[in-house]
Amino acid sequence: MAWKKLLIPLAAVPVVLLLAYGFWTDPRSIPSPLVEKPAPDFRLTLLDGSAVSLRSYLGKPVVLNFWASWCYPACYEEAPHLEAAWRAYRDRGLAVLGVAIQDTEASAREFAQKFNFTFPNGLDPGSKISIDFGVYGVPETFFIDRQGRIAAKHVGALSPGALDGQIRGLLARP
Amino acid sequence: MVSTLGGFVLYLAFGVTCYAIGAALWGARTGRADWTASSRHAVLAHFALVTLAILLLEYALIRSDFSLRYVVNNSTRSSLLQYKIAGLWGSLEGSLLLWEWLQALLAALVAIRYRVRHPQLLPHVLAILQGISAFFLLVMTVAVHPFARMVPVPLDGRGLNPLLEVTDMLIHPLLLYLGYVGFSVPFAFAMAALITGRLSEEWLTITRRWTVVAWLLLTGGIFYGGWWSYRTLGWGGYWAWDPVENASFMPWLTGTAFIHSVMIQERKRMLKVWNLVLIALTFSLVIFGTFLTRSGILASVHAFADGPVGALFLGFLAVLLFFALGLLAYRSDRLWGRGQLDSLVSRESAFLLNNVVLIGICFTVFLGTVFPLLAEALRGTKMSVGAPYFNRVSVPLGLALLLLMGVGPLIAWGRASLDNLRRNFVKPLLLALLATALAGALGLRHVEMLAVFFCSVFVVGTILFEVTVATRTRVRTMGESPWAAFGTLLLGNRRRYGGLIVHLGVVLTILGIAVSSVYKSEHEQTLKPGESMAIGAYALRLERLLAGERPTHILVTATLGVSKDGRALGELSPGQRFYPNQQSPFASVDARYRLDEDLYVVLSAFERDGSSATIKAMRNPMISWIWIGGLVILLGVIVAVLPERRRDGGTSSARG
DSSP: OHHHHHHHHHTHHHHHHHHHHGGGOOTTOOOOTTTTSBOOOOEEEBTTSOEEEGGGGTTSOEEEEEEOTTOTTHHHHHHHHHHHHHHHHGGGTOEEEEEEOSOOHHHHHHHHHHTTOOSOEEEOGGGHHHHHTTOOSSSEEEEEOTTSBEEEEEESOOOHHHHHHHHHHHHHOO | OHHHHHHHHHHHHHHHHHHHHHHHHHHHHHTOHHHHHHHHHHHHHHHHHHHHHHHHHHHHHHTTOTTBHHHHHHOOTTSOHHHHHHGGGTSHHHHHHHHHHHHHHHHHHHHHHTSSSOTTTHHHHHHHHHHHHHHHHHHHHHTOOTTOBOSSOOSSOOOOOGGGOSTHHHHHHHHHHHHHHHTHHHHHHHHHHHHHTOOSSHHHHHHHHHHHHHHHHHHHHHHHHHHHHHHHSSSSOSOOOOHHHHHHHHHHHHHHHHHHHHHHHHHHSOOHHHHHHHHHHHHHHHHHHHHHHHHOOSOOSSOOOOSHHHHHHHHHHHHHHHHHHHHHHHTHHHHSOSOOOSOSSSHHHHHHHHHHHHHHHHHHHHHHHHHHHHHHHHHOOOOOOOHHHHHHHHHHHHHHHHHHHHHTTTSOSSSOOHHHHHHHHHHHHHHHHHHHHHHHHTTOOOHHHHHHHHHHHHHHHHHHHHHHHHHHHHHHHHOOOHHHHHHHHHHHTHHHHHHHHHHHHHHHHHHHHHHHHHHOEEEEEEEOTTOEEEETTEEEEEEEEEEEEOSSSEEEEEEEEEEETTEEEEEEOOEEEEOTTOSSOEEEOEEEOOSSEEEEEEEEEEOTTSSOEEEEEEEEETTHHHHHHHHHHHHHHHHHHSOOOOTTOTTGGGOO
């Protein structure tokens, strides 16, 4: 009889375990339905005034990074890694594109200067590009292969290792 | 200075709380009243200390003392005084301190009120309440420090999120917290009853008012939150089934079930275990909700923290569940009640059914809330559960509840005779059928809407017939005038009539929810100045688009001339607010609030040169009935909890 009584409080165990499991998951990392689909094309007006379109990068693997100057600390953490990756892999045909979302031109420019960005960066007025890519928060990074298909999506700040791994994967794709 | 002192006060309060727990338990064990008295004094000292801590933090907020990290994060020099004060519950650390202060306040009230009464229960009650306080103080001393220092001291703070710099911020969180904390008192008495084995109706009668008031505050908090969201956020809704909203709804559901099921125990000595389970569940759900808001394990628009706090709250929740369930198991032999249902057609079975439905809704909401976790744990898939799921399940259950609300208060206890049924229900039923048929004949074809309409008329009908018959009887037997008779009835049976008024409020709310969600319409259009858009019978003409500077932000407003069927109704000016510290603009909603329908307009976008503005307009029919229903509920609860003055003193025991 006594051991049966023990069963009553034990009923709480699964609930507590399930909730504890929540600590190991990130509700923000949602798989993108866009993965393995062609990336939506866009025109991006760069901070220097010129413009590029994603289509013009066909044939090159592209790292498309969404950032914002107000996104502290995550965007500040990954910014140097992006610039470093661009310098390391540009000779092998990699393109890096930065899109500042919901940002003012002045603070976006300041951010780009702070991290000596040499890869093309531009603003996304009206959040048109980020809506097309289903960006939920910043930073988010899309890895687009030579054929213009989205190979992977990363949510949150990229560590140098993760960024490197993704780029290698991208370069290996046809 | 403030930092050191504040930290010291919190440690001291923690020490005093631990002493209060020890003294209370020792007093209970040895039966020595002096130890219990000493514990009571420690409870009061603990309250004084926490009050001091909260005053220190407020002092720092008001003085803009940016040597405290919390002040930097939650106020600026230019903030208005009331928002400096509200900074106290602007984020995690301060809100925990506020919670703990309310908890300390309630414990102090209990210690004062039951100074001489209930000597067996009191020490356990105090120990439990102080145990909860000890947990909150522990969190504030080991994990999140409200008095943490900021080095170097900045010149100005970051300020509250602009969305929170509104008067609503002064009301909604306080109501909700008071409601949450309020349930700790009936919980503590219930657990004390289990520990001492005093399992009669004693704890129920003591805590009845505490429970109803906590329920009212929680209800008020939920309603106020919906109203706030509707008026300011610009999406035209009031409830989104967000995990944190659900977290406030679940204890409300179990609390509502509890308020009803205690009546069966008071009357029939049944459902002892059930009532204990309900109150334990209610308080556990309160802590569960706090855990959700502060752990960041589910995506929510309201969540405001993650980190070690989540783990601490989960630990506390686990302790709470094991403690409550363990006690129930320990007393299980003595709990299984003697009473049984005499008949399925009776008030107790109606109440029981009401409980089943409420718990059903609660379970559904719980499942929907944690389902993303469950799916990821078991199947490894990411998913989110949205409004369609919750609406689909809650509509039929809500209808069942509505129907029971008509049946419950009027059906006889024990075994309802055919005569009782005929007397109370035939007329309201006919009225409801007639009204529904009429509505159908007038073109109402929406099946769920017809069902809501039928149930609503039925409930209102039962209440009206009940009041009319009772008043008429008094007029006949006592010779009073109808109004005097009605007044005496209301004041003589406050609990009953207060409850019926609450039911009327719920009906109004449900009608508001149903009509506004079924018949709302929305239209978005980009207009050049001078152009018009139409929504329903309204025409909105863009008169001008202006930008102006306000003390804290830049406000862009579109002024719209509104007319209905060609008749001018004045102007509406929706806008967008731009704050220097915030990157995205905030909507500034404007609306024409009316009983029949609200016209709700938002400025979604505009061209900087003033050449065009995109206007989103919504018609929300009868949405204001929701808020009116909330006010009626408030009125009903006030009627129900005011002390009854009966000559025969028959209900004096119901006074806690």
